[in-house]
Amino acid sequence: MxxxxxxxxxxxxxxxxxxxxxxxxxxxxxxxxxxxxxxxxxxxxxxxxxxxxxxxxxxxxxxxxxxxxxxxxxxxxxxxxxxxxxxxxxxxxxxxxxxxxxxxxxxxxxxxxxxxxxxxxxxxxxxxxxxxxxxxxxxxxxxxxxxxxxxxxxxxxxxxxxxxxxxxxxQDHPSRPTLRQGETGHYVRDAQDALGITVDGAFGPITRAAVVAFQAQHELLPDGVIGPMTWAALL
Ligand SMILES: [Zn+2]
CATH class of the missing domain: 3.40.80.10 (Peptidoglycan recognition protein-like)
Structure with a gap:
């Protein structure tokens, strides 16, 4: 189906x-x-x-x-x-x-x-x-x-x-936190890695722009926030 x-x-x-x-x-x-x-x-x-x-x-x-x-x-x-x-x-x-x-x-x-x-x-x-x-x-x-x-x-x-x-x-895909501009940490690094951009662990404007572009390509709401749907598409 x-x-x-x-x-x-x-x-x-x-x-x-x-x-x-x-x-x-x-x-x-x-x-x-x-x-x-x-x-x-x-x-x-x-x-x-x-x-x-x-x-x-x-x-x-x-x-x-x-x-x-x-x-x-x-x-x-x-x-x-x-x-x-x-x-x-x-x-x-x-x-x-x-x-x-x-x-x-x-x-x-x-x-x-x-x-x-x-x-x-x-x-x-x-x-x-x-x-x-x-x-x-x-x-x-x-x-x-x-x-x-x-x-x-x-x-x-x-x-x-x-x-x-x-x-x-x-169960082998544990839930990940929702990420927005301004956040830092290893989840941000994971997302940057998946987006194919520079991995520095800081969610700044460049990361946000990459998220928006990714969301638009994948028919997701292009809001620049990495929620459950964007995580699922990224990984
Ligand atoms: Zn109907």
């Missing part, structure tokens, strides 16, 4: 038959993960997609795509925060992060903007028109004022990577 696309169902907190038909994994209001009707293999690359035999979750992009959805956001209007009848719950976000991390490990899917993304990111990132779909809920992490789907998606991906660090398979 090539990618995971995250959705909300546009329904209540309960799993409906329609949800089971359209997604591979569905997360109910308590954060429990349910399997859909179609196996993930039903959307495998190379397979002919015949209506009713695969999970149809993303217009024009179902081949190679795993669909994971949160049961929430019935009749929700974009921008009407606080007036949604079924807003996404924290336990659902937690389950979504954990299930995505699990599936990435299982299928060897890298956590990048093109391979782990919300439905709302499909159009800006992959260029496949989605008729104004804006899932998932952009208030997921509460910490951002941004409603830009890619910015929200970056927060989600950082959470997925942090979750993968805790998985047994990742």
């Amino acid at each position: 090539n990618r995971i696309i995250l959705h909300h169902t546009g329904g209540s907190y309960a799993v409906s038959n329609l949800d089971r038909e359209h997604y591979h994994r569905i997360i109910d209001g308590s954060g429990e993960v349910h399997d859909g009707v179609h196996a993930i293999a039903a959307n495998a690359p190379g397979r002919t997609l015949t209506t009713g035999t695969y999970a149809a979750h993303t217009r024009g992009l179902n081949t190679g795509s795993i669909g994971v959805s949160i049961c929430a956001m019935a009749s929700a209007e974009w921008g009407a925060v606080g007036r949604w009848a079924y807003p996404v719950r924290p336990e659902q976000v937690e389950a979504l992060v954990a299930e995505t991390a699990h599936l990435c490990g299982l299928y060897g899917i890298a956590v990048t903007r093109r391979s782990v993304l919300s439905h709302a990111e499909v159009e800006p990132t992959l260029g496949v028109w989605q008729r104004g779909k804006w899932d998932f809920d952009y208030t997921l992490f509460g910490g951002t004022a941004s409603r830009d789907p890619v910015t929200v998606g970056d927060e989600f991906r950082a959470a997925v990577l942090a979750c993968m660090v805790d998985l047994p398979a990742a």
